[in-house]
Amino acid sequence: MLTREFSADAMPCQRRVAVQWVAAGVLLPTWALSAQAQMGLSGAINYAGWFRALSQRMAKAYCQQYLQVLPGAAVDVMGLARKMALSGSSELAKGTQSGQWPADVGRQLAEVQKQFALLNQLTAAPATQTALVVAASEQADRTLLIAQAVTESIEKMAPAPSARLVNLAGRQRMLSQRLAKNYFLHAAKVESKVVQAQLASDAADFRQALQTLKAAPVSTTAIRNELELADSQWLFFESALRRPADDAGLNAVATTSERLLSVMDKLTGLYEAALREVLG
Numbered sequence: 423m424l425t426r427e428f429s430a431d432a433m434p435c436q437r438r439v440a441v442q443w444v445a446a447g448v449l450l451p452t453w454a455l456s457a458q459a460q461m462g463l464s465g466a467i468n469y470a471g472w473f474r475a476l477s478q479r480m481a482k483a484y485c486q487q488y489l490q491v492l493p494g495a496a497v498d499v500m501g502l503a504r505k506m507a508l509s510g511s512s513e514l515a516k517g518t519q520s521g522q523w524p525a526d527v528g529r530q531l532a533e534v535q536k537q538f539a540l541l542n543q544l545t546a547a548p549a550t551q552t553a554l555v556v557a558a559s560e561q562a563d564r565t566l567l568i569a570q571a572v573t574e575s576i577e578k579m580a581p582a583p584s585a586r587l588v589n590l591a592g593r594q595r596m597l598s599q600r601l602a603k604n605y606f607l608h609a610a611k612v613e614s615k616v617v618q619a620q621l622a623s624d625a626a627d628f629r630q631a632l633q634t635l636k637a638a639p640v641s642t643t644a645i646r647n648e649l650e651l652a653d654s655q656w657l658f659f660e661s662a663l664r665r666p667a668d669d670a671g672l673n674a675v676a677t678t679s680e681r682l683l684s685v686m687d688k689l690t691g692l693y694e695a696a697l698r699e700v701l702g
Contacts, residue, residue, distance in 0.1 A: 471592030
């Protein structure tokens with residue numbers, strides 16, 4: 423069954439990410455310019471950037487439930503995304519309370535938590551109406567904006583140009599989910615010029631970012647190999663996005679978006695490790 427195939431492909435990545443989230447945490451030691459603190463910045467960019475993808479992933483899964491596209495897998499994806507968002511918000515709140523974040527970053531993180539709480543509330547209701555799906559998508563986009571702002575704020579704190587690569591690779595995770603979400607919105611007959619324009623621009627952004635990452639001087643064998651895999655997975659996903667929104671097309675977008683997310687998450691982790699080595 424397709425549901426089983428989706429779960430088998432998606433869940434190893436989900437388990438790995440969940441373990442990374444809990445084990446590595448988002449709470450960082452200090453923001454003084456010590457070597458230890460500088461190394462923490464690479465992880466902070468990675469994990470703060472995850473909030474962008476989680477917002478879109480929750481909206482994507484919610485729309486999947488409405489459309490009944492691999493609904494069992496969609497429930498699993500939603501549950502894990504919700505837990506990761508709440509766990510990350512809790513850890514970040516501890517850092518804010520202990521004064522480990524600069525004031526502007528602390529304010530942004532507080533707003534991320536507020537927006538995720540609203541998104542969590544919206545997606546807790548059964549996905550029975552198009553209006554509910556649209557409301558969840560709009561809230562996910564509001565959450566994304568502040569998550570993007572805080573990720574950029576942390577990136578600016580890292581005294582190395584390669585910090586941008588962590589941010590850029592991490593943003594690809596979000597694009598994979600927003601592209602799938604907007605495809606599902608179109609399938610749900612949400613005829614919005616914004617949705618159509620964003621589908622086109624996000625696809626162009628994803629292709630351009632892949633080229634930028636390939637041309638970047640920061641590279642290892644593992645990064646090059648993962649970039650090749652990202653290329654192939656993007657081709658599968660892009661092909662799925664071009665299919666009609668029938669059962670086969672919807673299932674293809676659901677599965678390929680998860681596979682691409684997995685690859686881009688691993689690639690982000692590799693760039694994080696490279697930045698950590700530079701800062702260390």
